[in-house]
Amino acid sequence: MKLDRRNFIGSSAAIAAALTAPTVMASGKPRVVVVGGGAGGATAARYIAKDSKGAIDVTLVEPTRSYYTCFFSNLYIGGFRTLDSIGHSYGNLATEYGINVVHDWAVGIDRGAKTVSLAGGSTLNYDRLILSPGIDFIDGSVEGWTINAQNKMPHAYKAGSQTELLKAQIEAMPQGGIFAMVAPPNPYRCPPGPYERISMTAHLLKAKNPTAKIIVADPKPKFSKMGLFQEGWGNHYSGMIDWIGSEFGGGNVSVDPDAMTVTIDGEVTKVDACNVIPAMKAGRICEIAGITEGNWAPVSGHTMQSRIDENIHVLGDASAQGDMPKSGYSANSQAKVAAMAVRGALTGSKVFPAKFSNTCWSLIDTNDGVKVGATYEATDEKIAKIDGFVSKTGEAADLRKATYEESIGWYSGITADMFS
Structure with a gap:
């Protein structure tokens, strides 16, 4: 059945009842296909396979064989991490949990037939589909920049080779040179990310x-x-950073990758390295599937189900879900809710009310860590913030160090939750 906002199941009671009714299969096990192997997709695939104890066939589609986390990639630029330390493989998901890991691109979705087409020519059947494709960029959002310019002016907002390239360009700058960043408009992946990168x-x-x-x-x-960032910049990097916000022309920007210039409110500046982070939208497979409204894919917070197709769940950055920021922690939290909902729908297992949390840590300088976070609950309208916290300016050095150390522990924990 095709759903829209007017006829989508609206109440948590109705959703719970629907999820506890198992799908009847003509033969074999119910099938779940997960597209995207990041914090949302890898977590969802692992939890469905682990908690269903083999009752559900799970296929994970991810084109890369090594996944590099966007979270902590800035610390690689700063010299606090190696690139290998933020890279992860999918071997354990296949060997320990029996997940069929397919390294290919999903290029088509037939919602009526419930199939996913792959670039290599294969077709996967599904009873439930989970999309966690992350972000793509909006063409033309930064005048003069296209994806074809990403080697001259890297975005580095998909970690891996782009992150390596950006760091190499920064290190190659001449003494006294100029580094420029074009920051993105809201909403975008990892709200503190550009400023931790700075x-x-x-x-x-x-x-x-x-x-x-x-x-x-x-x-x-x-x-x-x-x-917090501006305090830290003043304390650690006095006179080095010039932030130009919208009131001073920061939104009136164009770039020339060939000439290596950035024009801000009519003033042209020759730069030696430039990080362009364009406006973002849901990964293209969501648009191909026909489940986007505007730039993002609207979902029900109770289950992370698409508000357009009840057989599809959308996680993480790609989803329009309410108050949660687009972060790795958020995607991981949403994946567990979706995994529980999918198991309930396909096997009749118990489904509990959805709860979510998020914390985003940022490193400003050596042992100077700060954080922001919140807890959330699902309502019929959205995922709604319940309460939150944020580091304070002027905190003692030992507290900031403890915050940074906390982030290291979190990184170990979330990557284990995704891949172990």
Whole structure:
């Protein structure tokens, strides 16, 4: 049945009743296909396979054989992590949990036939489909920049080779050179991410190129943890960073990758390295599936089910779900809710009310860690914030160090939750 916002199941009671009715299969096990092997997709695949104890066939479609986390990739730029330390394989998901891991691109979805088409020519059948494709970029959102320019002006917002390239370009800057960032408009993946990246770039330059300058052109008047970052920049990188917000022309930006120039409110600046982070949208497979409204895929917070197709669940960055930020922690939290909902729908197992949490840690300089987070609950309208917390300016050095160490423990925990 095709659903829209008007006839989608609206109450948590009705959803719970629907989820406890198992799907009757003509033969064999129910089939779940998960597209995207990041914090949302890998977690969902693992939990469905683990908790169903073999009662559900799970296939994970992910084109890369090694997954590099966007979270903590900035610490690689700053020299606090190696690239290998943020890379992970899918071997355990296959060998320990019996997940069929397919390294290919999903290029088509037939919602009526419940099939996923792969670039290699294969077709996968599903009873439930989970989409966790992350983000893609909106063409033309930064004048003068297209995806074809990503090697000259990297976005580095999909971790791996782009992150390596950006770090190499920063390290190759001449003494006293200029690094520029074009920050993204809301909403986007990891709200504090661009500003942690500025911090890590400044940390790298302070050690290797202390007379270098950093320019940030930002279309927003404020950003996540703004007071904390600006305090940290003043304490650690005084005079190095020039943040230009929307009130001062930060939203009126164009770039010329060939000339390596950035124009901010009519003023042209020659730069030595430039990180362009364009406006974002849901990974393209969501658009191909026909489950997006605008740039994102609307879902029910109770189950992470698409509000357009009840047989599809959308996780993480790609979803329009309400108050949760687009982060790895959020995707991991949403994946567990979706996995429980899918198991309930396909096997009749018990489904509990959805609960969510998120924390985003950022490193400003050595042992200077800050964080922001919240807890959430599902309502019929959205995932709604219940309460939250954020580090305070002026905190003692030992507390900031403890916050950074906490983030290291979290990274170990979430990647184990995804891949172990």
